Amino acid sequence: MTAATGDTASASSAPPPILQLRGVDKLFGEFPAVDRISLDIREGEFFTIVGPSGSGKTTMVRMLVGMDKPTNGDILLRGERINDVPANKRPTCMVFQSLALFPHRSVGQNIEFPLKIRGVKAASRKERALELMAQLRLPESYYGKGVSQCSGGERQRVALARALAFDPEILFFDEPLSALDYKLRKILEKELKDIHRETGKTFVYITHSLEEAMVMSDRIGVMNKGRFVQIGTPNEIYGNPSTRFVSEFMGEVNILEVGPGPDGTVIDQATGASYHAPPIADSFAGGSLVIRPEDIRFLDDTASPAANKLEGVVYNEYLLGSRVQYQVRVGDAQVFLVEKLREQQLASARGGRVTIAWDAKDSTIFPTARFAS
Amino acid sequence: MNDFSHRATWAYGSAMAALILFMYLPMITMALASFSRSKYFSFPVPKYSDKWYLEVFQSLSIRDFFWTSTVVAIAVACLSTVLAFFGALAFARYDWKGRRLFQKIILLPILFPQAVLGLALLLWFTALGITPSWQATVFAHLVWIAPIATLVIAIQVYSFDPAVEEAAYDLGASRWQVMREITLPLLAPGIFSGFTFAFLLSWANFPLSMLSSGADSTIPEWVSAKLQSGYTPQVPAVGTLTILAAAVVMAFGYQISAFMKRRQVKAG
Numbered sequence: 168m169t170a171a172t173g174d175t176a177s178a179s180s181a182p183p184p185i186l187q188l189r190g191v192d193k194l195f196g197e198f199p200a201v202d203r204i205s206l207d208i209r210e211g212e213f214f215t216i217v218g219p220s221g222s223g224k225t226t227m228v229r230m231l232v233g234m235d236k237p238t239n240g241d242i243l244l245r246g247e248r249i250n251d252v253p254a255n256k257r258p259t260c261m262v263f264q265s266l267a268l269f270p271h272r273s274v275g276q277n278i279e280f281p282l283k284i285r286g287v288k289a290a291s292r293k294e295r296a297l298e299l300m301a302q303l304r305l306p307e308s309y310y311g312k313g314v315s316q317c318s319g320g321e322r323q324r325v326a327l328a329r330a331l332a333f334d335p336e337i338l339f340f341d342e343p344l345s346a347l348d349y350k351l352r353k354i355l356e357k358e359l360k361d362i363h364r365e366t367g368k369t370f371v372y373i374t375h376s377l378e379e380a381m382v383m384s385d386r387i388g389v390m391n392k393g394r395f396v397q398i399g400t401p402n403e404i405y406g407n408p409s410t411r412f413v414s415e416f417m418g419e420v421n422i423l424e425v426g427p428g429p430d431g432t433v434i435d436q437a438t439g440a441s442y443h444a445p446p447i448a449d450s451f452a453g454g455s456l457v458i459r460p461e462d463i464r465f466l467d468d469t470a471s472p473a474a475n476k477l478e479g480v481v482y483n484e485y486l487l488g489s490r491v492q493y494q495v496r497v498g499d500a501q502v503f504l505v506e507k508l509r510e511q512q513l514a515s516a517r518g519g520r521v522t523i524a525w526d527a528k529d530s531t532i533f534p535t536a537r538f539a540s
Numbered sequence: 541m542n543d544f545s546h547r548a549t550w551a552y553g554s555a556m557a558a559l560i561l562f563m564y565l566p567m568i569t570m571a572l573a574s575f576s577r578s579k580y581f582s583f584p585v586p587k588y589s590d591k592w593y594l595e596v597f598q599s600l601s602i603r604d605f606f607w608t609s610t611v612v613a614i615a616v617a618c619l620s621t622v623l624a625f626f627g628a629l630a631f632a633r634y635d636w637k638g639r640r641l642f643q644k645i646i647l648l649p650i651l652f653p654q655a656v657l658g659l660a661l662l663l664w665f666t667a668l669g670i671t672p673s674w675q676a677t678v679f680a681h682l683v684w685i686a687p688i689a690t691l692v693i694a695i696q697v698y699s700f701d702p703a704v705e706e707a708a709y710d711l712g713a714s715r716w717q718v719m720r721e722i723t724l725p726l727l728a729p730g731i732f733s734g735f736t737f738a739f740l741l742s743w744a745n746f747p748l749s750m751l752s753s754g755a756d757s758t759i760p761e762w763v764s765a766k767l768q769s770g771y772t773p774q775v776p777a778v779g780t781l782t783i784l785a786a787a788v789v790m791a792f793g794y795q796i797s798a799f800m801k802r803r804q805v806k807a808g
Binding site for chain 2: 232233234253254255260261263264265267268269270271280281284285329330333
């Protein structure tokens with residue numbers, strides 16, 4: 168175990184990790200879908216793996232539940248190597264993207280399936296199923312109903328109840344909410360978080376939506392090209408993205424390609440403008456300056472002091488519910504996104520001249536990696 | 541507009557009626573011929589009689605042919621359903637190296653002219669020293685019918701989400717339990733139609749039987765032989781009975797599949 172480097176040391180206060188990955192690889196031919204990942208998942212936490220499609224998150228979860236084997240590395244459950252334990256022998260289970268409800272079985276039979284496999288008697292199976300249905304707010308009358316007669320949200324609850332009936336040590340989710348409409352998804356995200364608290368189980372959730380991850384998770388691992396680019400709490404990820412990829416993945420941001428300038432400033436490589444930015448290393452040779460749309464403000468008075476000031480013309484306004492987004496054209500080629508609360512909506516919108524400003528501390532610098540990130 | 545659609549409906553209706561008439565008139569004619577008293581068919585039938593049927597039922601040789609046809613059809617239906625079940629999973633469910641080739645190769649016997657296929661098989665039987673018999677016929681039928689049953693079941697395989705099997709496995713079921721609890725019940729309608737199809741195709745097959753059965757003749761072989769020499773209205777009588785038997789099998793199959801559907805809707 169001398170090779171176990173760079174992993175979070177199990178501090179005495181932190182609960183012991185329930186699931187550990189040690190240098191796990193999954194190669195498809197030459198291509199590493201999952202690339203030398205080491206990770207500790209703590210007992211009882213809600214851990215979300217988030218990444219764009221093709222980032223390797225589905226491959227990863229298939230290995231974690233036992234549907235695929237890693238090419239290299241070890242997966243440990245409570246310290247025991249489980250690489251070669253097949254899915255049906257692992258004390259974990261998954262809620263599938265398609266939910267994979269059994270179409271020829273009723274709601275009750277679906278939920279009871281794992282109990283039936285274990286040889287639990289019909290009466291106690293039914294008792295447990297009704298208990299879970301009550302917990303997930305499925306009416307008792309649904310017990311004998313066909314799953315095809317259930318709505319999208321009800322089907323989610325049946326799938327979750329079936330997984331809970333299995334009583335897994337870790338419950339995995341492979342984007343189960345992605346097919347639902349926005350409003351229902353928001354409701355179910357919160358319900359899922361409640362269920363997590365009520366059951367105290369370890370949840371590992373896969374999604375491509377960082378927004379969804381933010382709502383539910385204790386910790387988030389952002390994946391790209393088979394690797395974790397950042398692991399942290401939602402606050403850490405949002406407040407302190409570690410790479411340009413993470414900040415871009417979080418939503419629409421302003422990105423400027425910059426080079427080093429005098430006195431710790433940076434020079435916009437497109438326009439030659441110079442900006443105040445957070446402190447940069449001496450070795451800084453160029454990179455991306457990222458500014459969130461909500462961190463840019465409109466100045467009423469062009470004379471008022473601000474670290475970075477630009478004049479531009481509003482050429483688009485989008486209402487985003489409680490917020491308003493503006494596209495501000497600066498010069499000929501640059502467009503800045505600015506987001507405000509609805510109360511702060513500009514009086515004269517399209518075509519109006521505005522001054523936009525932001526502080527150095529609200530921007531983030533990501534030096535260009537010397538090697539492809 | 542209304543007038544046009546009225547006329548269109550009328551035209552469509554008559555086209556359908558004509559189609560059905562052309563398809564089923566020959567069979568009706570055959571039924572009429574079998575009930576006609578005279579040896580040669582004329583229309584309208586001058587005098588009805590059931591004597592040909594009595595002769596058919598009393599004929600020991602026809603009973604033998606009927607028995608051979610039934611045994612062959614049941615054997616073919618059973619064997620090809622088993623082969624087709626696994627074939628369909630290989631065809632439509634699992635990704636494996638030779639799958640695309642398998643999908644093409646399995647279609648070939650269906651497209652071959654059956655007389656050619658039968659001849660090829662006969663040459664092989666002779667070369668291998670196998671005497672043509674009803675067992676050889678079962679084999680010959682399988683070469684043609686098992687691929688068809690495979691396609692019938694494959695359609696059902698395509699219609700279900702493979703994640704359902706994975707979910708059952710993930711929830712602790714063994715491979716065998718997944719098969720029994722999930723795969724088989726979900727494929728049951730397809731398996732059943734594959735079986736019915738196989739039975740009916742074997743029951744009615746002539747060219748493959750003729751080239752492979754040797755001394756064990758089937759009903760279609762007997763019909764063909766009698767048409768060439770020694771026609772009596774026993775031929776249409778047997779023909780009518782054969783079609784009736786097929787219709788009974790089909791009606792029975794329809795009832796069973798309707799029952800399965802009802803049970804599935806009730807249960808899930």
